[in-house]
Amino acid sequence: MSSSEDQALAGAIFEETALLTVKDLSRMCAVDERHIVEFVEEGVLSVVEIDTAEWHFTGAALRRARLALRLERDLELNLAGVALALELMEELHALRRELHTRR
Amino acid sequence: MQYKDYYEVLGVARGAEAEAVKRAYRKLARKYHPDVSKEKNAESKFKEVQEAYEVLRDPEKRAAYDQLGQGHAAGQDFRPPPDWGAGFEFSGAGAGDSAAYSDFFESLFGARARSGSGNGRGAFHPGRGEDHHAKVLLDLDATLRGGARQLTLRVPEIDAEGRLVSKERVLNVQVPKGILAGQHIRLAGQGARVPGEGTPGDLFIEVEFLPHSLYRADGRDLYLDLPVAPWEAALGATVKTPTPAGTVDLKIPAGSHAGGKLRLKGRGIPAAPPGDLYVVLQIALPAAGDEKAKAAYAALAAALPFNPRANLGV
Numbered sequence: 338m339s340s341s342e343d344q345a346l347a348g349a350i351f352e353e354t355a356l357l358t359v360k361d362l363s364r365m366c367a368v369d370e371r372h373i374v375e376f377v378e379e380g381v382l383s384v385v386e387i388d389t390a391e392w393h394f395t396g397a398a399l400r401r402a403r404l405a406l407r408l409e410r411d412l413e414l415n416l417a418g419v420a421l422a423l424e425l426m427e428e429l430h431a432l433r434r435e436l437h438t439r440r
Numbered sequence: 441m442q443y444k445d446y447y448e449v450l451g452v453a454r455g456a457e458a459e460a461v462k463r464a465y466r467k468l469a470r471k472y473h474p475d476v477s478k479e480k481n482a483e484s485k486f487k488e489v490q491e492a493y494e495v496l497r498d499p500e501k502r503a504a505y506d507q508l509g510q511g512h513a514a515g516q517d518f519r520p521p522p523d524w525g526a527g528f529e530f531s532g533a534g535a536g537d538s539a540a541y542s543d544f545f546e547s548l549f550g551a552r553a554r555s556g557s558g559n560g561r562g563a564f565h566p567g568r569g570e571d572h573h574a575k576v577l578l579d580l581d582a583t584l585r586g587g588a589r590q591l592t593l594r595v596p597e598i599d600a601e602g603r604l605v606s607k608e609r610v611l612n613v614q615v616p617k618g619i620l621a622g623q624h625i626r627l628a629g630q631g632a633r634v635p636g637e638g639t640p641g642d643l644f645i646e647v648e649f650l651p652h653s654l655y656r657a658d659g660r661d662l663y664l665d666l667p668v669a670p671w672e673a674a675l676g677a678t679v680k681t682p683t684p685a686g687t688v689d690l691k692i693p694a695g696s697h698a699g700g701k702l703r704l705k706g707r708g709i710p711a712a713p714p715g716d717l718y719v720v721l722q723i724a725l726p727a728a729g730d731e732k733a734k735a736a737y738a739a740l741a742a743a744l745p746f747n748p749r750a751n752l753g754v
Contacts, residue, residue: 345588345614348625351644353712355626365571365644400622400646403573404475411490412469413462426476438658438718 355396356385362394366402373402379416381405381423443518444544446492446505454506458497465493491541501549508548518544569632569641576645578615580652583709584684586617591645613645618711620660621648654682660715662708667724668692683707683717690719698723 363370376382382402384392409419447454450464472479472486495501574593582589593609616625624644631641655662666681676694680687683704690702700721708715728734
């Protein structure tokens with residue numbers, strides 16, 4: 338292929354490989370680890386059931402955590418409000434998908 | 441530089457109480473927040489609202505801003521007075537984003553006044569640069585075939601004067617084949633650098649897709665509207681259909697109807713596992729443009745006792 342293709346930065350699909358710890362998420366989102374733990378306690382993030390003492394998340398948790406942080410900060414919501422907003426947004430998204438695939 | 445009327449942006453009176461400012465902000469934030477809003481220009485509108493709130497929520501900044509006087513109209517050319525800011529100390533707290541505010545804001549309060557996210561991060565993870573996040577719109581072909589794309593990102597940077605500015609950064613990135621909307625390309629070491637021996641952060645690029653001329657993406661699946669002739673749907677036929685991997689022969693079962701879906705397994709986005717391609721049938725009617733066509737329709741009408749409105753009770 339062209340030479341520009343040779344020089345292109347190669348990136349991996351983050352979600353396919355990532356299994357994240359609380360520490361990873363805290364670093365990627367630039368928040369305190371305590372904040373990530375609160376997200377789990379409020380049901381904003383869910384942990385993967387694997388056989389270790391430490392909590393793990395799928396890569397998809399990164400997007401969700403960042404969205405939750407934006408809502409929390411920008412709309413001045415408390416954690417329960419964030420959790421509710423996320424649930425309603427998911428429902429809206431599912432409805433839009435249905436509409437979109439039926440067209 | 442243009443003067444900004446922060447009261448006008450939030451739609452509150454100059455003398456508005458702190459509570460009223462907060463209420464106005466929250467209402468506008470819910471309306472224009474890019475994650476929840478379907479309004480046009482939601483993002484730029486939200487930035488404006490956020491900037492106005494950053495100033496009016498903070499008693500020090502608000503007092504300083506008020507001191508500029510009321511002789512300015514929004515959009516009017518503006519220079520801060522030479523002695524401006526004397527006697528005020530902007531500590532800044534609360535909302536903030538890594539994207540740059542207007543020149544007006546920066547000239548009045550400076551970048552250090554903003555309460556950025558992430559600046560305190562060094563405390564948690566010393567010696568490692570911040571991770572950067574960006575979002576790009578890609579053509580669907582990028583994931584169907586993979587390949588290099590020039591991506592233009594806006595990234596926050598500290599300039600020579602120590603101000604936080606938003607800079608354009610052009611990167612040539614190999615898009616991984618099979619990436620889905622909402623997923624991230626992770627570029628290790630392309631985030632913020634740290635002086636000395638520290639490890640640079642990573643760059644996370646969130647992917648969304650532009651509309652495609654043929655396919656609609658839904659997760660890993662693709663949808664394609666395929667027009668068929670009435671007799672192809674009624675009698676069954678084998679027709680050519682495009683797929684991302686090339687044209688294939690598709691068997692339309694006899695008795696198909698409009699809106700019927702045919703699934704081509706594994707012909708969707710080539711992710712792991714690959715998605716499916718759903719072909720949604722549409723019945724295309726030939727025009728009754730000439731005598732021959734009219735006669736054919738008339739013959740069909742005569743041959744078939746057919747009431748398409750039977751379900752409507754008429």
